[in-house]
Amino acid sequence: MKLIMSFLEKYLMPLSDKVTSNKLLNAIKDACILTSPFTVVGSLAGLVSQQANYWFGEWGIPLDGILGSIINAFTNINTVAMGMTGLVVVLASSYNYSNQLRANKTGDKCVPLVACIVSLIAYIATIPNAIDVGDSTITAFQINFFNYEGMFTGMIIGLASSFLYYHLVNSKYTIKLPGQVPPMVLNSFLSIIPFFVIMVIFSVIKEVVVLCGYASLQALMTEFIISPLNGIGTGLPAVILVIIIMQLLWFFGVHGFSIMWGLISVLWMPIFYEHIQMYVETGSFDGITQVAPNTLCNVYAMIGGSGSTLALVVLLLVLGKKGSAERSIGKVAIIPGLFGINEPVTFGLPIVLNPIMFLPFVFVPVINAIIGYFATSWGWVNHLVVLNSGVEPIFVNAWVLGAFTISPVILCVVLFIIDLILYYPFVKLQIKQNSIEAQNEGVVLE
Numbered sequence: 001m002k003l004i005m006s007f008l009e010k011y012l013m014p015l016s017d018k019v020t021s022n023k024l025l026n027a028i029k030d031a032c033i034l035t036s037p038f039t040v041v042g043s044l045a046g047l048v049s050q051q052a053n054y055w056f057g058e059w060g061i062p063l064d065g066i067l068g069s070i071i072n073a074f075t076n077i078n079t080v081a082m083g084m085t086g087l088v089v090v091l092a093s094s095y096n097y098s099n100q101l102r103a104n105k106t107g108d109k110c111v112p113l114v115a116c117i118v119s120l121i122a123y124i125a126t127i128p129n130a131i132d133v134g135d136s137t138i139t140a141f142q143i144n145f146f147n148y149e150g151m152f153t154g155m156i157i158g159l160a161s162s163f164l165y166y167h168l169v170n171s172k173y174t175i176k177l178p179g180q181v182p183p184m185v186l187n188s189f190l191s192i193i194p195f196f197v198i199m200v201i202f203s204v205i206k207e208v209v210v211l212c213g214y215a216s217l218q219a220l221m222t223e224f225i226i227s228p229l230n231g232i233g234t235g236l237p238a239v240i241l242v243i244i245i246m247q248l249l250w251f252f253g254v255h256g257f258s259i260m261w262g263l264i265s266v267l268w269m270p271i272f273y274e275h276i277q278m279y280v281e282t283g284s285f286d287g288i289t290q291v292a293p294n295t296l297c298n299v300y301a302m303i304g305g306s307g308s309t310l311a312l313v314v315l316l317l318v319l320g321k322k323g324s325a326e327r328s329i330g331k332v333a334i335i336p337g338l339f340g341i342n343e344p345v346t347f348g349l350p351i352v353l354n355p356i357m358f359l360p361f362v363f364v365p366v367i368n369a370i371i372g373y374f375a376t377s378w379g380w381v382n383h384l385v386v387l388n389s390g391v392e393p394i395f396v397n398a399w400v401l402g403a404f405t406i407s408p409v410i411l412c413v414v415l416f417i418i419d420l421i422l423y424y425p426f427v428k429l430q431i432k433q434n435s436i437e438a439q440n441e442g443v444v445l446e
Helices: 002-021 023-034 036-058 065-083 085-102 112-125 148-169 183-190 192-211 217-233 236-251 256-282 293-300 310-319 325-338 343-348 355-377 394-401 407-440
Strands: 130-133 136-139
Touching: 023 036, 023 085, 023 148, 023 256, 036 065, 036 085, 036 256, 065 085, 065 256, 085 112, 085 148, 112 148, 112 192, 148 192, 148 217, 148 256, 183 192, 192 217, 236 256, 236 293, 236 355, 256 293, 293 355, 293 394, 293 407, 310 325, 310 343, 310 355, 310 407, 325 343, 325 407, 355 407, 394 407
Parallel strands: none
Antiparallel strands: 130 136
């Protein structure tokens, strides 16, 4: 165990420090997190609309008048909120990256709001604006360029245009104005040359892509980047690798989720958003063939938080003696644990740098993920198709995510029981060691 910990401290910790301080990865992570309010609202609105249409149809209730308008309002919320996810990512990635680059430097001329606008227009400049309708062609944009399908390309353009804007606006190639000019006017004129250069670059890229025989930059990136990455980055092996790295980081007291989410969210979330829309449109799980990696990792692998520690907390309550530190930690950690918050037990037991807890903390989530993957892919459990706020207790959360079906809840209960069995010997060993240490220090437990 000492050899393993020495190896991890030598190679993993320096890597985690570099990732944590990387401005680009931090911008990606924050951008994906910022999409959550839009997708939560859109997902829940779509679920309400879909369920209302189904049940009112079953009951023979006509959907005209006020009732139909109310349902249409929820449908519209879903269409707009989910349909604009790609644009939100463009704006969020640009804003966060320009802020990261700026970093409150004295004399910096970068204005994040302007960077956002420039990035948005640059992204739209790469989108085809002609749609064939019958025998004629109309000028319009397809919504799939604005929703989850455009997330990856939007992220790339948002980051790239922000990078260009930042360096151009801080270069000597800008329009100079006297110092007494109002700041808003000054910022506007400073942005003219950077905006022109960025628009020329992305407009030329669009034309080059078309000359190469591709319908759009998005289609090109899908073929050469997104599809290969999805093949290796969204399956079960990728999920297992991500979980192991996250847990190793947590074991050393580093927030593993924050670090890894910046690397994987742009690949994982579009799959989940696609599942949400498929269910809203069809009301069926049948068309969903791929297990969404984010739900597999966040819902089934991590029951009670990173390390799937709800079972650990319950065992501390059950096995810990009255007045012991273990039972006290269990009392403090049980309520947060039911809502997926496990810092009290992670740092209170502690799990961090605790050799006894190393194996279960790292590998229990892996076992959960494997079971959850096959239970879902074999059709025993419904796919999770709702993006909710995440504030519900764990088992209620699974019920909501599964569109109010019971099979995901049953799977969570089964996994929780398995976790109890897996954590049991390690908790017994931990209590024994703590008891020996307490006796050596002269502490007597009732």
